[in-house]
Amino acid sequence: MTFTNDEIEYLNSQDLGRLATAQPNGTLQASPVGFTCNIALGTIDITGYNMAASQKFKNLATNPTVAFVVDDIVSREPWRVRCLEIRGTAEQVGTGSERGNEGPLIRIHPTRIISFGLAAGDLDVEPHQIKPHKRTLQ
């Protein structure tokens, strides 16, 4: 399993994530995106209006490296945030002649997952006392 149960539960509870991609000239982009956690494949699937025409989608053709983060503010007093960052590579699914029922979409294959504040007890202490959970996949 790519994702833990805690991670799946968290991903399913949030509506937006933010996707970092790199343009061919090295310019970085950060884009708010809707997403689904594809449990069967162990991927994050990102869809959106006119996806195949978007720059973030095109960026993957020259540089498939991406980072994706989901976060939320659980409480402001005291300050408590949660986040789940996924780094890896992404593929363009369902373009051109291969277009099927799925696409077009961006499919992220995680290579590293870092979470913060998702474990039981994490939100009971000051944020800087939380130890991030980090793991490398593949």
Next chain:
Amino acid sequence: MTFTNDEIEYLNSQDLGRLATAQPNGTLQASPVGFTCNIALGTIDITGYNMAASQKFKNLATNPTVAFVVDDIVSREPWRVRCLEIRGTAEQVGTGSERGNEGPLIRIHPTRIISFGLAAGDLDVEPHQIKPHKRTLQ
């Protein structure tokens, strides 16, 4: 003025942004961060616990290219989102012997600003009917 009044008002209304940076080996990172809109300098200033030790801060030494995005969901029914993306370069402020009252912090100098949903009337129509506002600085 780097930022318009609408952009300043929006930035000041939001607590978290997400910062995209690139590690020396090309791996991308996406990090939720607290920030302030520095109107006098026309920059976005990012502070945080143990900032100088963070990977996102260190990344700027080898690659100052960044993207930063703030977004929020105004309404789910109908679906209405706003976002403001800032692309540019970032500097490490207040490190080492230069450490002053300000730092350490990450200071983003915008070169391109793209907003969506911030203009009057934008939220009265379907998201795909909104024309993004894009401009290049410097």
